[in-house]
Amino acid sequence: MANPLSADALVAALRSEGVTVVEHSGWRTHNRNSKGSWGPVNGVIIHHTVTSGTSNSVSICFNGYSALPGPLCHGVIAKDGTVHLVGNGRANHAGSGDGDVLRAVVAESTTLPAPNQNDTDGNVHFYGFECVNLGDGKDPWPDVQLEAMVRASAALCRAHGWSAHSVIGHKEWTNTKIDPRGFAMADFRDRVAARLGAGPTGPSTTKPAAYQPFPGTEWFHKNPKSAIVTAMGKRLVAVGCSAYASGPGPQWTEADRLSYAKWQRKLGYTGAAADGWPGAKSWAALRVPHI
Incomplete structure (x- = not known):
């Protein structure tokens, strides 16, 4: 009380x-x-x-x-x-x-x-x-x-x-x-x-998994070819947000953007916030394994 x-x-x-x-x-x-x-x-x-x-x-x-x-x-x-x-x-x-x-x-x-x-x-x-x-x-x-x-x-x-x-x-x-x-x-x-x-800012009692740091929205706008893109795509498939006809693979494509837009909408984002270009918060929520 x-x-x-x-x-x-x-x-x-x-x-x-x-x-x-x-x-x-x-x-x-x-x-x-x-x-x-x-x-x-x-x-x-x-x-x-x-x-x-x-x-x-x-x-x-x-x-x-x-x-x-x-x-x-x-x-x-x-x-x-x-x-x-x-x-x-x-x-x-x-x-x-x-x-x-x-x-x-x-x-x-x-x-x-x-x-x-x-x-x-x-x-x-x-x-x-x-x-x-x-x-x-x-x-x-x-x-x-x-x-x-x-x-x-x-x-x-x-x-x-x-x-x-x-x-x-x-x-x-x-x-x-x-x-x-x-x-x-x-x-x-x-x-x-x-x-x-x-404790309020103390470490978790469980060792955290290693996740890929957010590479930045601009990185995706450069159409990268990277294992990070493949790892991201596999996570999008795993959470039921696939727009892939094949793959995913290392080359960033429109299918990656559409899949990521599905993930953003799943998190509750709408409009321009669900345009398929990754942001820091949605990326953290996706938990892409560290490459």
Whole structure:
């Protein structure tokens, strides 16, 4: 149980944990405090948005809609791992849930009871992160997004002195929800616990894989012939973003650009941001093996 972080403290906690933060205009005073209490806070709830695209998802979570005004969370975590802050204070994200679950979170219990009653207002007690995903069990969770979700959760736990057992999924709060879908919350909490054990800027407990550094957008505009292009193409095929009739091979071609555009759209980019020319964030998310 703790007092909610101030806007400045929240931003500082996230950035200390290595999270890339974007502050949406007006987020610092955007809340539903006039409709009920905000705090004491006891934990973090993870959601999926059932939307695609970063700008669309951020807009919906900031503004809400007629039946449920925004903010619909405190932060939106995009496919590329960026955390977009949209609210500071009470937010319409948790809704009613099980008081027994809240008591287990307060006690930082290693097990949660199955939610079977909706008798407690979760908007009072939980921070909420909406994570961009269609929630159909098929839309992938890029590693860079999951890592940002872990770090954002760990940042709040670290700031309040909580353990990873203070982080739950919306489906663990109420039996009326299924989110987040596509990964196990027990595994997610294990990652948060490992992150907390590593320290705010400490090394991961697992040796990281060696990935190819981003060669720069201009490098691709020069139509390179390189093993890096082949490795990139193989990763694009592996993540279901192939526009190749054959290959991929070492020569950069239009098929590479079209395949990369599919990858950008999969991450939620649109328009000119999904033109097929690699950028630093989308490249990092692709995790091309080091050549």
